[in-house]
Amino acid sequence: MAAALPPAEREGCERTAPRGRRAKEREELQAGGSQRSEHQNHARELVRQADLSQWDALVIMSGDGLLFEVINGLMERADWQQAIRTPLGVLPGGSGNALAASVHHYSQAPPAWNEELLLSCGFLLCKGLVRSMHLVSVQLASRRRLFSFLSLAWGFVADVDVESERYRHVGAIRFLMGTLVRLASLRVYQGRLAFLPAAPAPDSSPNHNSRRNATNANRNAISNSSNDAVTAKRPETLGAAAPEDTLLPGLDRPVPDSWTVVREEDFVLVLAVYQSHLAEDLWAAPGATCADDGAIHLFYVTAGISRPALLRLFLAMERGGHAACGCPHLVYQKVTALRLEPGAAEGLITVDGEAVEYGPVQAQIHPGLARLVCG
Numbered sequence: 270m271a272a273a274l275p276p277a278e279r280e281g282c283e284r285t286a287p288r289g290r291r292a293k294e295r296e297e298l299q300a301g302g303s304q305r306s307e308h309q310n311h312a313r314e315l316v317r318q319a320d321l322s323q324w325d326a327l328v329i330m331s332g333d334g335l336l337f338e339v340i341n342g343l344m345e346r347a348d349w350q351q352a353i354r355t356p357l358g359v360l361p362g363g364s365g366n367a368l369a370a371s372v373h374h375y376s377q378a379p380p381a382w383n384e385e386l387l388l389s390c391g392f393l394l395c396k397g398l399v400r401s402m403h404l405v406s407v408q409l410a411s412r413r414r415l416f417s418f419l420s421l422a423w424g425f426v427a428d429v430d431v432e433s434e435r436y437r438h439v440g441a442i443r444f445l446m447g448t449l450v451r452l453a454s455l456r457v458y459q460g461r462l463a464f465l466p467a468a469p470a471p472d473s474s475p476n477h478n479s480r481r482n483a484t485n486a487n488r489n490a491i492s493n494s495s496n497d498a499v500t501a502k503r504p505e506t507l508g509a510a511a512p513e514d515t516l517l518p519g520l521d522r523p524v525p526d527s528w529t530v531v532r533e534e535d536f537v538l539v540l541a542v543y544q545s546h547l548a549e550d551l552w553a554a555p556g557a558t559c560a561d562d563g564a565i566h567l568f569y570v571t572a573g574i575s576r577p578a579l580l581r582l583f584l585a586m587e588r589g590g591h592a593a594c595g596c597p598h599l600v601y602q603k604v605t606a607l608r609l610e611p612g613a614a615e616g617l618i619t620v621d622g623e624a625v626e627y628g629p630v631q632a633q634i635h636p637g638l639a640r641l642v643c644g
Contacts (some may be wrong), residue, residue, distance in 0.1 A: 271324040272303035272340060272567040273312050275331035275362060282359065297420050298544040306335060316342035316352075326356040326642055327396065329490070332363020333419055340404065340527050340639065344416045351509065358394045358642035359403075361386050361549070364440050365622050367419055370546035374644045375559055392644030401637035406514050407620050410628035414511070418639070420547060421632055423609055424458040424538035425451060425570070425579075427619040444548055448583060455537070455579070457572045459612035461526045462539060464529040465516060465562045465633075467603040487509040516606040516633040524608055534612070535572035537579065541607055552580055552589035554604065560643060562637045564603040574598040606633035 301318050306312040316327070330337045336359060343352040359483035360509070361369035366386065373381055373389045381389050405417045421431065433447030518524060543565050547553035568580070578596060585591040592601050608631040609620070616627050 271316070271319075271326070272328040272360075272382075273306060273335060275306060275335055298343065300306065300369065306331075307340070309603050310338055313338040313342035317345050321355050321545075323353055324355070325492055326358055328360060328642075329360035330360040332361075332365040333367050333622055334363065334365070336368060336418065339625055340406045340416055340418055342512065344404075353404075353639050356399045356640045356642045360390050360394065364437055364443055366549050366595045367546045367551075367622075368544055370549045371544035371557070371560065372641070374552070376547045386549060394636065394642055397639060397642065398644050399640050400560055400643050402639040403543060403563065403634050403639040405541075405565060405632050405634050406512065407625075408514065408517060408520065409626045409630055410520060411626055412625065414514075414588070415620055415625065416638075417543075417620045417632070419542065419544055420553075420619070421541040421607075421609075421630070422539070422619045423460070423611065423616070424536055425456070426538050426540050426547075427617040428456070429619050429622050430619045430622050432486055444551075447581075451509040452580060453577055454598060458538075458616065459534055460534050460536065460539075460612040461534055461612070462536070462607070463528050464531075464567055464602060464604040464607040465528050467527075467605050505605075512632050512635050512638065517631050520608075520629050520631060528606075528608075528633040529602075531569070531600075533571045537572060537574055539569045539609060541567050541568075541604075547586075548604075549587050549615040551583075552591050553586060553593065555589035560641050561637050563605075565605065567602045567604045567607060568592075570596075571598045571600070571601050600606045 304312075304315055306315070312329075312335050319329075327339060329339055334559060335631075338356070339357070340353075343349060344354065346352045359369045369390050371388060372393060373386055376389070376393060378389055402418065405421070407415045407417050407421060409415070411628060420426075420595045425482075429444060429447040429451050432451065433443040434447045436443035440613070479604070526529065540547075541555065542553045544560065545552060545554050545557040554565075556562075556566055570582070574596070582594060582599060585594050591599065608629070609618075610629045611627065618625055618627055618630055
């Protein structure tokens with residue numbers, strides 16, 4: 270098992286464990302084969318060139334940014350179809366630990382933060398059970414394509430993601446500080462949004478208890494199948510072509526008639542999230558019950574919302590109650606593809622919390638493309 274660690278200069282930002290315990294964990298990871306990333310995109314370069322056959326899994330001990338690098342490095346390989354099937358594990362070690370919080374949530378354990386979250390993820394990692402994880406293909410205006418495991422954001426959330434970097438030294442609380450600063454100077458963002466609604470699940474039921482039963486059934490299927498163990502034999506490579514975005518027209522073409530075009534063009538935020546959590550303490554998508562539910566959970570807030578109302582939404586998000594607040598400016602929709610066309614010449618768009626090229630962007634989900642160690 271190989272582990273990827275964050276750059277040394279970020280150690281002071283990690284809040285997952287005391288320094289002594291963190292050093293011991295790093296020594297243990299070194300024994301199994303670990304590599305510290307030394308600069309931005311270093312992990313991307315490493316996995317793009319590595320001989321993956323010597324490891325059963327890749328474990329990322331950092332925040333969400335390093336995992337973003339690893340996934341895109343795997344997808345840039347000539348043997349991407351085989352490489353992306355390498356099981357990925359996460360241990361929280363950064364200021365943003367959304368996937369770690371989501372993995373913990375999918376295990377149906379009580380909420381956990383900091384050391385408790387690290388212990389939970391470590392325990393799930395030791396169990397060695399693997400599930401499929403969907404990825405989202407993101408097309409940028411320059412025709413560049415990225416692969417995302419967590420979120421695509423524009424407006425308020427993207428601004429907080431990027432602007433809160435100046436508070437990175439305080440850890441995960443940086444997002445709270447960034448939210449308060451951005452609330453003080455609330456902006457409206459003009460643009461156009463369209464999406465392809467997800468087809469309703471054939472066995473959907475209003476009974477919320479069905480979630481536990483379905484999750485337990487999935488867990489049993491994983492534990493009873495040798496194909497889903499961490500040590501499972503990887504499938505043979507089928508070809509070098511990247512997965513085709515069959516749901517997306519060219520960015521220079523209109524969206525198909527089957528898509529929904531949002532009438533409003535003034536937004537406070539647009540957030541597409543595909544895991545349950547956006548941060549350790551933000552349960553952004555209560556409808557996401559596993560890492561491969563086949564849907565993008567799209568939220569957008571239209572202009573006209575007051576600062577107190579927006580603050581209440583984010584406070585409710587800590588316990589997953591924002592969709593039930595009855596806010597007339599908040600819209601939630603499960604989708605499989607979307608397109609966003611900002612109206613302003615300058616601004617911020619983030620993918621998995623990382624700033625990307627600003628301009629028209631579209632995305633579609635690819636179910637089951639990756640594999641996640643999640644117990």
